[in-house]
Amino acid sequence: xxxxxxxxxxxxxxxxxxxxxxxxxxxxxxxxxxxxxxxxxxxxxxxxxxxxxxxxxxxxxxxxxxxxxxxxxxxxxxxxxxxxxxxxxxxxxxxxxxxxxxxxxxxxxxxxxxxxxxxxxxxxxxxxxxxxxxxxxxxxxxxxxxxxxxxxxxxxxxxxxxxxxxxx
Amino acid sequence: xxxxxxxxxxxxxxxxxxxxxxxxxxxxxxxxxxxxxxxxxxxxxxxxxxxxxxxxxxxxxxxxxxxxxxxxxxxxxxxxxxxxxxxxxxxxxxxxxxxxxxxxxxxxxxxxxxxxxxxxxxxxxxxxxxxxxxxxxxxxxxxxxxxxxxxxxxxxxxxxxxxxxxxxxxxxxxxxxxxxxxxxxxxxxxxxxxxxxxxxxxxxxxxxxxxxxxxxxxxxxxxxxxxxxxxxxxxxxxxxxxxxxxxxxxxxxxxxxxxxxxxxxxxxxxxxxxxxxxxxxxxxxxxxxxxxxxxxxxxxxxxxxxxxxxxxxxxxxxxxxxxxxxxxxxxxxxxxxxxxxxxxxxxxxxxxxxxxxxxxxxxxxxxxxxxxxxxxxxxxx
Amino acid sequence: xxxxxxxxxxxxxxxxxxxxxxxxxxxxxxxxxxxxxxxxxxxxxxxxxxxxxxxxxxxxxxxxxxxxxxxxxxxxxxxxxxxxxxxxxxxxxxxxxxxxxxxxxxxxxxxxxxxxxxxxxxxxxxxxxxxxxxxxxxxxxxxxxxxxxxxxxxxxxxxxxxxxxxxxxxxxxxxxxxxxxxxxxxxxxxxxxxxxxxxxxxxxxxxxxxxxxxxxxxxxxxxxxxxxxxxxxxxxxxxxxxxxxxxxxxxxxxxxxxxxxxxxxxxxxxxxxxxxxxxxxxxxxxxxxxxxxxxxxxxxxxxxxxxxxxxxxxxxxxxxxxxxxxxxxxxxxxxxxxxxxxxxxxxxxxxxxxxxxxxxxxxxxxxxxxxxxxxxxxxxxxxxxxxxxxxxxxxxxxxxxxxxxxxxxxxx
Numbered sequence: 036x037x038x039x040x041x042x043x044x045x046x047x048x049x050x051x052x053x054x055x056x057x058x059x060x061x062x063x064x065x066x067x068x069x070x071x072x073x074x075x076x077x078x079x080x081x082x083x084x085x086x087x088x089x090x091x092x093x094x095x096x097x098x099x100x101x102x103x104x105x106x107x108x109x110x111x112x113x114x115x116x117x118x119x120x121x122x123x124x125x126x127x128x129x130x131x132x133x134x135x136x137x138x139x140x141x142x143x144x145x146x147x148x149x150x151x152x153x154x155x156x157x158x159x160x161x162x163x164x165x166x167x168x169x170x171x172x173x174x175x176x177x178x179x180x181x182x183x184x185x186x187x188x189x190x191x192x193x194x195x196x197x198x199x200x201x202x203x
Numbered sequence: 204x205x206x207x208x209x210x211x212x213x214x215x216x217x218x219x220x221x222x223x224x225x226x227x228x229x230x231x232x233x234x235x236x237x238x239x240x241x242x243x244x245x246x247x248x249x250x251x252x253x254x255x256x257x258x259x260x261x262x263x264x265x266x267x268x269x270x271x272x273x274x275x276x277x278x279x280x281x282x283x284x285x286x287x288x289x290x291x292x293x294x295x296x297x298x299x300x301x302x303x304x305x306x307x308x309x310x311x312x313x314x315x316x317x318x319x320x321x322x323x324x325x326x327x328x329x330x331x332x333x334x335x336x337x338x339x340x341x342x343x344x345x346x347x348x349x350x351x352x353x354x355x356x357x358x359x360x361x362x363x364x365x366x367x368x369x370x371x372x373x374x375x376x377x378x379x380x381x382x383x384x385x386x387x388x389x390x391x392x393x394x395x396x397x398x399x400x401x402x403x404x405x406x407x408x409x410x411x412x413x414x415x416x417x418x419x420x421x422x423x424x425x426x427x428x429x430x431x432x433x434x435x436x437x438x439x440x441x442x443x444x445x446x447x448x449x450x451x452x453x454x455x456x457x458x459x460x461x462x463x464x465x466x467x468x469x470x471x472x473x474x475x476x477x478x479x480x481x482x483x484x485x486x487x488x489x490x491x492x493x494x495x496x497x498x499x500x501x502x503x504x505x506x507x508x509x510x511x512x513x514x515x516x517x518x519x520x521x522x523x524x525x526x527x528x529x530x531x532x533x534x535x536x537x538x539x540x541x542x543x544x545x546x547x548x549x550x551x552x553x554x555x556x557x558x559x560x561x562x563x564x565x566x567x568x569x570x571x572x573x574x575x576x577x578x579x580x581x582x583x584x
Numbered sequence: 585x586x587x588x589x590x591x592x593x594x595x596x597x598x599x600x601x602x603x604x605x606x607x608x609x610x611x612x613x614x615x616x617x618x619x620x621x622x623x624x625x626x627x628x629x630x631x632x633x634x635x636x637x638x639x640x641x642x643x644x645x646x647x648x649x650x651x652x653x654x655x656x657x658x659x660x661x662x663x664x665x666x667x668x669x670x671x672x673x674x675x676x677x678x679x680x681x682x683x684x685x686x687x688x689x690x691x692x693x694x695x696x697x698x699x700x701x702x703x704x705x706x707x708x709x710x711x712x713x714x715x716x717x718x719x720x721x722x723x724x725x726x727x728x729x730x731x732x733x734x735x736x737x738x739x740x741x742x743x744x745x746x747x748x749x750x751x752x753x754x755x756x757x758x759x760x761x762x763x764x765x766x767x768x769x770x771x772x773x774x775x776x777x778x779x780x781x782x783x784x785x786x787x788x789x790x791x792x793x794x795x796x797x798x799x800x801x802x803x804x805x806x807x808x809x810x811x812x813x814x815x816x817x818x819x820x821x822x823x824x825x826x827x828x829x830x831x832x833x834x835x836x837x838x839x840x841x842x843x844x845x846x847x848x849x850x851x852x853x854x855x856x857x858x859x860x861x862x863x864x865x866x867x868x869x870x871x872x873x874x875x876x877x878x879x880x881x882x883x884x885x886x887x888x889x890x891x892x893x894x895x896x897x898x899x900x901x902x903x904x905x906x907x908x909x910x911x912x913x914x915x916x917x918x919x920x921x922x923x924x925x926x927x928x929x930x931x932x933x934x935x936x937x938x939x940x941x942x943x944x945x946x947x948x949x950x951x952x953x954x955x956x957x958x959x960x961x962x963x964x965x966x967x968x969x970x971x972x973x974x975x976x977x978x979x980x981x982x983x984x985x986x987x988x989x990x991x992x993x994x995x996x
Contacts, residue, residue, distance in 0.1 A: 037790070039774060039782040043604040051328050053642040058260035058316045060716035061224045066724045066852055080854070094853035096230055098270030098843055101244045103230075117858065118749045122798045137732050149798075151734045153746060161854035166733040172799070177753050192725025193852070204685055205585065226850060255645070256665065262639035262712040263667035266981040267850040269841045276868055279841040279985075280673050283635075283665040284645065292662060292677060298684035300585035301876070324644035329606060436686075438631075438660035443652045457658060569648045574661065 065093045066193075068107070074191035078183070080159050082106030091159040112183040113202060114156035114163075121172035122149045148172060154181060154199055166198040207297050208423040208430030209580070210416050211240020212541040217379040217411035217529035220314040225259065228412045229310055230271040236306070236414035237273070240426055247416070248302035250274040252281050253289035253309035253533050257321045272308050285309070285481075286413060286537025287566030287576035291436055293417050303419045309534040310412030318408060318532050322570055327443065337444070339570045340405065344397035346449040346571050347486040351399070353450055354501030356489065358399050362390040363507055364485040365404050365527055371514055372524025374554040377538075379409040379529035404485040404527075411531030413538045431544040434561070435466025435579035444570050452487075455494035455565070455575040462563075463496075466579035471496050475579070477546050477562040478512075478520045479539040482527060487572060488520065495563070495577075519556050522546065536566015540578055547582040588995040589682045590824035590831040591816050591955040593622025599780040599812035599940045607641060607697045608653045611813045614945075615654040615693045618815035622689075623827075626655030629817070630687040635664045635674040635694045636944030639712045640701050654693060667713070668892070668980015670694055671814065671948025672839065672987030678818050679834050679989075688820045695813030696944035713982060721852045743845040743983050745801055747860040748897030752800065754861070755912035757900060759800040763788035764918055765896035766805050766938060772925060773935025775964040780810040781939040800897075805938075807894040812942035814949040821995060832955035835973070836876030836990040838869040845983040860983065861897075866905040869988040870975075874907070877990040879973060882907035886990075887971045888957045889931045890950040892979040893938055899923075902977055903931055906988070926968050933957065933965045947978030947987055954991050 065081070069092045072079035081093035085100030089108055097104050124146045127138040137143040150172055153162040167175065168184055181199040189195035213235030215221070215228060223231075229252075237244060252272050254264040265272070265281045272279075282288040286309030293305035311318070322339035326332050350356060366385055373383035382389075385403070393402035416426075423430040439461070441447055441454035459471075468474050478495070482488040489503030497518065498506055506512050512520040521528075523542040526535050543562040545551045564578045595617025597610055605613070619626060632654065634647045643649065647656070647663050662681075666673045671694040678692035718731070751757060770786035773779035783790075794804035824831045842865030843857050844850075857864075870882070879885045889908055893899040900914040908929055909917050922928040932938070934953040937946045954976035956962040971993065978987035 037783050037786070039784065041598065041600060043600075043602070045603045046605065048603070049329055049333055051332055051642060053324060054320070055260070055712065055715070057320060058716075060260055060315060060719060061221075061312065062716075062720045062723075063224045063227065066720065069852075070724050088856050090854040090856055092852055092854050094849070094855070095224075095226055096270050097856075098275030099856075101234070101270075101273050101275075118746050118753070118860070120745050120749055120798050120800070123796045135732075140728075142728050142732055149733045155858065159854070160858070161856055162858060163854060164734040166730060190725070193721060194725045194727035194730065196730075198730075256638055256712075257644040260712075261714075261716055262637060263665075263981055266667055266713065266984065267717075267844060269981075269984060270843065274841050275843060276840055276865065278839050278872075279666075280664060280677065280839060281666050283663045288662055291660075292664075292680070295680050295684035295686055298686065299587075299680050301680075301683075321644050324642070325646075325648050327649045328643050438662075440647075440651055440656050440659060440661040442657040443649050446652065446657075454658070458660075461660075569645070573648055 063095060065095060069093055070191045070193060073195040074189045076185050076189060078110050078112055078156060080108055080110050082108050088160045089158060090161045091156055091163055108158065110156045110158035112156065114154040114181060116152050116177055116179045116181055117155050117162055118153040118177065119167065119175050120151060124148055150175060152199065165196065168198040168200050170201055205298050206420040206432055207294050207417055208432045209544050210418045210423050210426045210430055211236050212415035212544060213239055214377050214413040214538055214541055215411050216377050217409040217531050219379065219409065221312065221410035225310065225312060226268060226271045229268050229308060232412040232414045233273050233306065233308055236416055240416040242426055244273045246304055247273060247277060247306045248304050249278040249293065249296055250306045251289040251293045253286045254311060255283055255533055257324060258311050258316055258318060258532055260315045273306060284574065285566040285568040285576065286534050287540060287578065290537065290540060291438055291576060294433055294436060297417060297419050303422045305417040306414065307417065308412065308414040309537040311532040311534055312410040313408035313532060314410055325570065340400055341397045342444060342570050343484045344400045347399055347484065349449055350486055350490060356504050358391060359387055360504045360507065361404060361486045362387045364488045365390045367513060368521050368525045368527040371522050371554065372528025375523045375528060377529065378524045380407050400484060406483045406526040406530030409529045409531045411529060411534050413534040413541055415537065415541055429548050430583065431547050432581045433578060434581045435462040437461030437577040440574045449571060451500065452490050452494040452572050455491065455572060458575045458577045459495050462577040462579050468579060472518065475561050475563050476559040477543060477556055478518065479523060479543040479562065480521060480525060480565040481535050481539055481567045482525050483530060485527065514554065514556060522554050522556050536576060539566060540564040543580050547580060587683050587685050588821040589679050589818050589834045591991065592819045592824050592827055592831050593618045593817035594952045594955055595621055596778050596814040596949060596952060597812050598778050599810040599942055601699050602811035603699060607646065607700065608650045610697060610811065611650050611693060611695050612653040614813035614815040615691060618691065618817050622817035624689060624817060629655060629659065629689055629691045631660040631681055631690045632656050633662050633664060633674050633678045633681065633690060633692045635670040636696050637665060637667065637670060641697050642701060666980065666985055668943060669947050669978040669985040669987045670944045671946055672951065672978030672989065675816060675948045675951040675989065676837050676839060676987055679837060682818050682820050688823060689817060691815060691817050692948060693813065693815040694945040694948040696942035697811045698809040699811050717850055717852060743860055744895040744898060745798055747901065748800055748895065750859050750861040751897055751901050755915060757915035760788065761915040761918055762800060762805055762896040763791040765899050766791045768924060769932060769935050769938040772933050772965055773939035776934045779935045779940045780808050801895065805896050807938050807941040810940050810942045812945055814945045814952050816952050816955065830959045832958040832991045833995045834989065835992045835996055836873035837988065838872035839987040840865045840869040842984040844981065861901050863901065863905050865984060865986045866902060869986045870906045873988040873990050877992065879990065886973050886975050887969065888933060888967050888974045890934065890954045890976045891931055891936060892947055892950055892977050893932065893936050894941055896938060899931055902979065906975055906977060925965065930967045933967050950976040950978060951989050958991050958993050
C-alpha cells in the first residue's frame, strides 16, 4: 500500500454494549394515508396552503411557511428523472449493506446492475427515490420520462411501487 | 453590556407517553411561544435547540426537527444537555451583538429510551460500566444516605420535600404528576429502588417540550411591555462521580456565586422572591438550599420544617412542583426558567405567588447534578 | 456588543486507527497541546465547549467523564453536537462565548473515536441518524430490495452521490475531476503529519484504478473513518494582542440550516429541495459571514479555504457556494491547477476531510487548519503566499447543516 503507515502499540481493550433495541420511536400517521393511496394505484402528496408546494410522499410541516401541510393532492404516476446513478454488476462479497450481503441474501442477483433514480412526478415539487427497472444505465439520461411500475396486486404497502420504467 | 429579556414562552402538558411525534410536539410548542411573544418566525435571528441523541434514540437528534423548530434558513445550533444550557448559549449570542432575537427550544420524550439507562451510559466505560453496579439512582441513593447520616436528616424529612412539591404540582396545569392528596406515608410506602430512594421521591419519566423567546433590550421593548430580564447567569461542571465530595453540590455553589455576582445579589435569602430548582431526587432539594446559600451546610431541613419554602412561605421553592412534578429531561431546566418568568409576569393562574420581582431558576444535568446552571431573572415592576 | 476574538492556540492528535489510546487520553492529548500552544495553564481557561457524535463511541455525554482530563471541573462547560458540523458548532460557540464579553479565554475541543465501535467505519452512528425512519418505513412494507437499491447503494456515500450527479449534470464536471480532487487531497495530506490517509505523489490515475462503488464514486474517493481530536483556544482582543506570536482573528461566522435531504427524511416524507447540490444554507451562511468580515469579493480577498469535503465533488460544490469560483466553473479552475497548494486559490492544503475524517472533530479541524495558515504555522503544508483571510467550512446533518467561519490576520 502506498500510504504512509504509522505503527502503534495496541493498548488494553474492554468490551461494552449500547442497547439501541430498547428504543421505541414514535411515528406519525402520514405514511398510512400514502399506502392507502398506493393500494388504489394513486400517489398522494401533501400540499402547503401557504406557499403551494406539493411534496410526495406527504410531509408534515412546511419549513418555509412554518405551518402544517394540510392539503392532500393526487399526483400523476408519470414523471421525469432528475438524477440517477448506477452500481457496477453485483457480486457476492463485494460490499455489505447494513451488515447484509445483498447477493448472499438473494435480494439482488449476481451480475445485476442497480439503477436508483430521483423522479419528479408531474404535479409534485419534490423528488422521490426509486429503482429504475429494465434499462441499461447507458440509455438513461436526465429528463427521461418514466412511469410507476405497480405491483401485481397492491396490498397497501410501500412495496406496491416496484419501481419506475421508461415510457415508450 | 447589552440587556437581554425573555419576551415569550410556552410549554406542553407534560405527560407519560404523549400521543404525538417529536416533530408535532416541537412544532406546536414553538408556534405557541412565537404567538405568546407576538412575533413571526421571520423576526427570529437564531434558533438554539436542546435534546440528547441517546434520549431521542437518534444520532443528531435535531436534524429532522429544524423545520418544526422554525429554523429553516436560520442560524441554528444545538446544545446537547439541559435546556438552560441552550438559553445560556442564546444569551451569549445576543450579547455578542450579532443577533437580536433568539428562539430556544428543548424537548425529550422519556418514553423513547429510558433516561436512567442513558445515565448508565454516561458512566466511565472502562471501569464503572464494566462493574455494572452504579447508575444514577444508585448514586443518588449513596448521596442521600451520606447526607442523612452526616446531618441527621430522616427519611420523613426527605419525604416532606416530595409532599410539598407534589401538592404544588397538583395545582400546575402543565405538570405530569398530580396527586392532590399525597401524604408522607404514601411517599414512604411507594416502590423502593435503592434505599432510601423511592418512586415518589424521584422525578417521573415525562414526555414534554418547552420553548422561549429572548430579545435584546431595544427589540424587547417593542415586542412586549412585560419583559423578564436575565440579570445573572452562572454555570459550572463538577468532577466525575468518583472524585467528588457528594455531601455538597459543589458545582451549584460556584454557579450560584457567579450568577449572584453578575446580578449584584449579595443576600439571596432577602433579595430573591422565588426559586425554581431542578430536583431530580427529593433529597437534592435540601442540598440545593444549602448550595444556593439560603442556609448553612446540613440545615436545609430546617427551612422546610419552618415552612419557609412552601408556596406561601417567605422563600417559596418550586411552586410549580419542580422536577418531581414533571421531568422531561432536557426540557426540565427550561421549564424552570419559564415557570419563574410566569411568576414574575403574574401569569401563573391557580398557583401564583404574590409580589415576585426577582427569581432564581436552576437546571442540572449529569449524575448527582454534575453540571448546574443558575439564572437570576428580574421583572420591571 | 461584539468583542474581537482570536484563535491563540491549536492542538490536534495524530489521526488514524488509534487503538493505542483510550478516548479520554486522546481528547486530553489535543486539549493540552492547544493550551500549551496558547501558553495557558488549565486554571487560566475560563470556560470549555466540547462536542462529538456520541453514537459512535457508545458513551452518552462523554464530557461528564472526559471533563476531568481536560480541566473542566469548576468551570462552565457546554456540550454542542450537531452531526457533521459538530466541530464547527463547537468552535463557533467558543467564539460567541468570548465575543459576548462573558469569558476571556475559552477552550474548544471536539473528537471522535470510530474504532471503539464494532461495526466497521462510520456505519453505526450514521445508521442511527435514520434508523427510526427506516424502521417506520419497513413497518409499512418497504421491500428490502427497494431499501438496498435506493437508501443503501450509497451506504458509504448516501446523498453525496446524488449531490455529485446533480453538480456534474449542471456544470459539465466529469469523473476525472473527482479523481483529481482525491489525488490532490492525498498528496496534501502527505505533507500534514496529523492526517490519516497520506499518499505522497498520488496521481489521478492511481485513484482511477480503485473499484467503483456506484457511479461516480470510487473507493479511492471515500473518506476514512479516523480516530482523532482537535482543540483550539480562543481569547479576547486584549489577551491576543499581548501574545508575541501571530494569532488568527475571527472576522465572521454563520451557521444557517437548510431543509434535510431526500433519502432519510422523517418517516419517508418527501423533501422540497429538488437539487441536492443547491445547498442554499451554505450560500446564505457565506454571505452573512463575509458581510461580517467586510469581504466583498471573496474570489480576490480570500487566500485559502478549508472546505469540509468527505467526498471530492463537495470540494467543488462548496468552493462555488463559498463564492471562491464562478458558478459551475470550479472544475475548470481545478484543471488549471488553481486549487493546488501553490495555486491561486488553494483549497484544503491539509488534505481536508477526504483524507482525515474524525467526524465530530473534522469541522473544528477546518477552523484549526485555517488558523494555522493565517498564523503561518502549518509547517510543510503552509501555502507559499501571504494569507490575509481564510475561510473554514463545515457541513453535516443530513446535508442540512453548515458552518462558515472567516479568519484573518487583523481584527474586525
